[in-house]
Amino acid sequence: MRIYKVLFKIFIGFILAFVLIALINFIPTIRLANSTMSVFVGDWVNVYYETEKEAARDAFELAEERARELAELLGLTEKENIRIYIYDKQRTMQTKKYGYIVPFLGLDWHIGDNISTDVILTSPANPGKAHDYNSVKNAVLHEIVHAYNHVLNEDMTYWVDNGLAGYLSGQNPGDIKRYGTIPTLEQTRIKGLTAPIKFADFNGYQYSYSYIEYLDNTYSWDSIKAFAQAGDYEAAFGASEEDIYNGWLRYITD
Known part of the structure; x- marks a missing residue:
């Protein structure tokens, strides 16, 4: 019996250590703002930024100009107050979503995200290796759509959420046939903590745009608005999810 008690204590110790490490990892996610941030205040969005003022101003003006239009396209009937936090460094932005583990994730492409109706963004002035100034600036629209989608339908699939965000923000991928293997129906249902990484790996941003x-x-x-709100293929399109998927396959391969 003694050996079992020792093993049990070791097991509990591992569990407690894991929980402690997880809690420490997510400390940066507790607060999106910091004491040094300034703010641009608009009718539709507020943009908080660190030192890259002019880049933040560019993102603010674009967001303020397009936010109403995006809300109307998605069928939102009430105005949402969107807060956008722009960080000088890409890694700082990423830690606000994933914590201290970020350096081990290899997310060079990840320059923005949403947390409920809050948006986090890398400064266009420091776009990282995979983007440029304009692509980061325009990504603010992509993330605003995500924030609106969260209000519209919390159960919206990752595939549809990103498809709408890419399409409405004008992130046209060009010739879709150059992106290789087409995602399966099962892949379009992706969800969970690893969804962002797996989604990027099968070119989900590009393919969901075409969807x-x-x-x-x-x-x-x-x-499409009705579908975005309810997620019901039959009610919105008079076709099943599989029928829509097969129609999309023909669309991108013809």
């Missing part, structure tokens, strides 16, 4: 493009060219935008 919404297909819906827009085949059905009405009112149908």
Whole structure:
């Protein structure tokens, strides 16, 4: 019996250590703002920034100009107050989502995200290795759509959420055939903590854009709005999820 008690104590020790490490890891996520941030205040968005004022101003002006339009396209009936936090360094932004583990994740492409209706963004002035000034600035629209989608339908799939964000923010991937293997139906249902990494690995941002493009060219935008709100393929399009997927396959391969 003694050996079992020792093993049990060791097991509990490992569990407690794991929980402690996890708690420490996520300390940076507790507060999105810091005491040195300044703010641009608008009617639709407030942009908090560190030292890169002009880059933050560019992102603010674009967001303020387009936020109402994006809300209307998604069918939102009430104005949402969107707070956008812009960080001088990409790694700082990433730790606000994933914590101190960020250096081990290899997220060079990750320059923005949303946390509920709050948006976090790398400063366009320091875009990192995978982006440039304009692509980061325009990403603010992508993240605003994510924030609106959170209000619209918390159960929206990762695939549809990113498709709408990419499509409405104008992140056209160009010739879709150059992106290689097409995601399976099962891959379009991706979810969970590892979804962002797996999604990027199968070119989900590019393919989900083309998915919404297909819906827009085949059905009405009112149908897409209804689908975004309820997630019901049959009610919105009169077709099953699998039928829509197969129609999209034909659309991108013809």
